[in-house]
Amino acid sequence: MPILDVQNLRVRFETHHGVVRAVDGVSFSLEEGETLGLVGESGSGKSVTNLALMGLIPSPPGVVEADAMRFEDRDLLGLSDAELRSVRGNEISMIFQDPMTSLNPLLTVGRQLTEVLEVHERVSRREARRRAAAGLGDVGIPEPERRLDQYPHELSGGMRQRVMIAMGLLCRPRVLLADEPTTALDVTIQAQILELMQKLQHEYGTAIILVTHDLGVVAGMSDRVNVMYAGRLAETAGAIELFDDPRHPYTRGLLGSVPRLSGDTDADLDSIMGSPPDLADLPAGCAFRPRCTFETERCAAETPPLFDLGGGRSSACLERDALGQHQGGAQ
Amino acid sequence: MSAPLLEVRDLHKHFEVGSPGLFGGQQETLRAVDGVSFELARGETLGLVGESGCGKSTCARTLVGLYPPTSGQVMYEGEEISSLSHRDRAPFRRKIQMIFQDPYASLDPRQTVSSILTEPLRIHRLARPRQRRLRAMQLLDAVGLNPRHIHRFPHEFSGGQRQRIGIARALALEPDLIICDEPVSALDVSIQAQVVNLLGELQERFDLAYLFIAHDLAVVRHICDRVAVMYLGKVVELAERDALFDDPRHPYTRALLSAVPHPDPRIERGRERIVLEGDVPSPLDPPTGCRFHPRCVERGEVPDNRCVTVAPELGSRSACHLPGQA
Ligand SMILES: Nc1ncnc2c1ncn2[C@@H]1O[C@H](COP(=O)(O)OP(=O)(O)O)[C@@H](O)[C@H]1O
Numbered sequence: 185m186p187i188l189d190v191q192n193l194r195v196r197f198e199t200h201h202g203v204v205r206a207v208d209g210v211s212f213s214l215e216e217g218e219t220l221g222l223v224g225e226s227g228s229g230k231s232v233t234n235l236a237l238m239g240l241i242p243s244p245p246g247v248v249e250a251d252a253m254r255f256e257d258r259d260l261l262g263l264s265d266a267e268l269r270s271v272r273g274n275e276i277s278m279i280f281q282d283p284m285t286s287l288n289p290l291l292t293v294g295r296q297l298t299e300v301l302e303v304h305e306r307v308s309r310r311e312a313r314r315r316a317a318a319g320l321g322d323v324g325i326p327e328p329e330r331r332l333d334q335y336p337h338e339l340s341g342g343m344r345q346r347v348m349i350a351m352g353l354l355c356r357p358r359v360l361l362a363d364e365p366t367t368a369l370d371v372t373i374q375a376q377i378l379e380l381m382q383k384l385q386h387e388y389g390t391a392i393i394l395v396t397h398d399l400g401v402v403a404g405m406s407d408r409v410n411v412m413y414a415g416r417l418a419e420t421a422g423a424i425e426l427f428d429d430p431r432h433p434y435t436r437g438l439l440g441s442v443p444r445l446s447g448d449t450d451a452d453l454d455s456i457m458g459s460p461p462d463l464a465d466l467p468a469g470c471a472f473r474p475r476c477t478f479e480t481e482r483c484a485a486e487t488p489p490l491f492d493l494g495g496g497r498s499s500a501c502l503e504r505d506a507l508g509q510h511q512g513g514a515q
Numbered sequence: 516m517s518a519p520l521l522e523v524r525d526l527h528k529h530f531e532v533g534s535p536g537l538f539g540g541q542q543e544t545l546r547a548v549d550g551v552s553f554e555l556a557r558g559e560t561l562g563l564v565g566e567s568g569c570g571k572s573t574c575a576r577t578l579v580g581l582y583p584p585t586s587g588q589v590m591y592e593g594e595e596i597s598s599l600s601h602r603d604r605a606p607f608r609r610k611i612q613m614i615f616q617d618p619y620a621s622l623d624p625r626q627t628v629s630s631i632l633t634e635p636l637r638i639h640r641l642a643r644p645r646q647r648r649l650r651a652m653q654l655l656d657a658v659g660l661n662p663r664h665i666h667r668f669p670h671e672f673s674g675g676q677r678q679r680i681g682i683a684r685a686l687a688l689e690p691d692l693i694i695c696d697e698p699v700s701a702l703d704v705s706i707q708a709q710v711v712n713l714l715g716e717l718q719e720r721f722d723l724a725y726l727f728i729a730h731d732l733a734v735v736r737h738i739c740d741r742v743a744v745m746y747l748g749k750v751v752e753l754a755e756r757d758a759l760f761d762d763p764r765h766p767y768t769r770a771l772l773s774a775v776p777h778p779d780p781r782i783e784r785g786r787e788r789i790v791l792e793g794d795v796p797s798p799l800d801p802p803t804g805c806r807f808h809p810r811c812v813e814r815g816e817v818p819d820n821r822c823v824t825v826a827p828e829l830g831s832r833s834a835c836h837l838p839g840q841a
């Protein structure tokens with residue numbers, strides 16, 4: 185049984201400009217110990233998907249609906265606020281791109297960490313402090329005892345990010361939602377943190393949803409990848425299959441846009457023309473159509489569902505088969 | 516042989532900063548740029564890379580005259596410009612323009628695109644008032660935006676389009692050199708690729724030189740002719756692009772390159788990486804000898820503790836005591 189199972193998740197925001205369908209019918213599941221990469225341009229609904237899983241979509245303006253949203257054998261949609269609080273930060277935890285959104289600037293690092301433990305595990309202060317220091321040590325923070333008495337602003341960006349990761353992992357969650365956890369960091373610090381996440385996953389069997397726009401990070405970390413476009417899944421596949429043989433023109437465009445450290449570095453990049461659509465005013469048919477080079481007449485007439493291609497792959501493209509025969513365009 | 520377009524000689528930029536927790540306003544010296552030298556030819560792109568806090572932006576700002584240098588020289592076509600008065604510097608300001616990482620923060624939200632693009636022409640008394648608007652429309656066209664959108668405000672454009680406006684503004688004065696400080700770092704890869712391609716196209720068309728600051732090394736490999744690697748205020752390696760990427764000589768360059776994830780699961784999984792420990796130390800109190808020595812995994816190969824006691828000079832390739840690497 186998957187640890188997380190989401191069927192037909194829909195999240196909309198009712199704004200002055202109209203209804204924004206930030207997530208529009210997304211289904212996926214996550215196995216224990218697995219890493220699922222989640223990629224797509226800004227505004228495609230990645231963070232909203234994670235926030236919905238955490239029960240953190242503000243309402244109003246947000247409305248969350250799903251046919252199912254199960255964590256183990258519990259229905260996340262049916263939980264009371266109190267039950268949700270006990271799952272959140274404990275069994276499912278989230279780390280954000282900007283550590284200051286989840287660290288309280290007025291509390292010491294130690295206080296924020298021990299609070300998590302006191303709330304969820306009712307341990308004594310002294311025991312909480314011991315475990316907090318150990319948690320900081322686990323994420324490679326030197327002199328953890330001393331750091332416990334510091335405030336977030338006294339730490340460098342890389343240190344703060346590690347504190348937040350330590351906080352996210354303190355209760356050894358079954359599921360970690362990591363939303364651009366290394367985007368604001370230098371590659372050197374990113375490498376430290378990714379290595380750490382993998383080590384912890386190995387030790388505790390944590391399942392991870394990793395949101396990132398860095399396809400290199402996705403390649404190194406993910407078992408499977410979901411590609412999102414305008415609130416829907418464009419493609420889902422095992423990581424190797426996705427990079428070897430993308431079956432959606434959007435995935436292909438993303439892969440072609442990435443500059444590489446080796447190979448032909450003088451040719452122009454294959455950028456995707458235009459920019460992502462306004463979610464309150466989507467084009468008819470396939471939302472990617474205005475930017476697509478494989479467009480046919482049918483693409484304007486019908487919104488493609490996610491077609492099962494077998495082998496754990498699916499693509500929401502009417503021209504998916506033609507695409508499969510065209511090898512090499514994105515490389 | 517004619518002088519290079521830009522020559523930077525032993526540039527230093529230090530900041531005097533008050534140290535927290537001390538009475539009597541005690542000052543400490545922060546060595547943000549601490550002896551940087553390089554040349555840049557017309558039409559060439561020099562990359563400037565290194566972790567955050569290494570002094571890249573300070574270097575850029577000192578070159579365009581936003582900060583006076585603490586010492587050292589900036590020569591433009593052989594003429595020393597960093598010691599000129601604000602007024603005498605005006606003609607050179609035109610020739611060296613800058614674009615920034617956050618196009619939103621660098622564009623006045625209350626100005627229309629038209630006034631953003633005509634303002635530099637007005638200040639420098641270029642073109643007659645009536646021609647300025649035409650020129651602004653040509654600039655929009657050159658950067659791939661619709662000239663009819665000239666009366667719109669910055670918030671009516673997407674992030675990538677705003678960066679194009681920033682580029683159009685930099686082009687307005689027909690510069691020879693554009694200093695690009697992380698111009699694509701905030702953009703999605705798809706949009707980043709559009710802007711990278713545009714910069715390449717404009718370079719050919721207007722014979723521009725770029726000093727291109729970035730932390731994405733793959734982007735740097737894509738558009739630079741040569742690359743300088745900075746660490747704690749100093750250049751630790753400077754080389755032709757392919758030499759630097761294919762045969763990095765400084766252990767810091769090797770570590771930086773090794774940290775870049777490859778967008779290919781077959782390569783990326785199980786690849787041996789050099790993982791650097793810790794953060795860049797404080798430029799208020801940089802390490803003795805080679806500034807990189809506390810994080811260097813290769814320094815055991817250098818005898819006599821030289822890395823801790825002697826600062827290495829930048830040789831033909833790098834500033835390192837390891838045999839054969841300089
Ligand atoms: N609280 C909110 N109110 C209105 N719209 C929102 C809200 N939160 C997110 N959105 C919209 O939902 C869409 C998806 O956003 P998000 O999930 O943050 O994208 P990303 O893929 O970049 O993480 C965006 O168009 C965003 O503007």
Ligand SMILES: Nc1ncnc2c1ncn2[C@@H]1O[C@H](COP(=O)(O)OP(=O)(O)O)[C@@H](O)[C@H]1O
Pocket residue numbers: 530532545546547565566567568569570571572573574798
């Ligand atoms: N105006 C300033 N006053 C004091 N310190 C500064 C100032 N600008 C930058 N610094 C410091 O100089 C060092 C180099 O910063 P910067 O040039 O921004 O690095 P980079 O662009 O490589 O990230 C940093 O330690 C930074 O805190």
Ligand SMILES: [Mg+2]
Pocket residue numbers: 230231232363
């Ligand atoms: Mg997001």
Ligand SMILES: [Mg+2]
Pocket residue numbers: 571572573
């Ligand atoms: Mg900078």
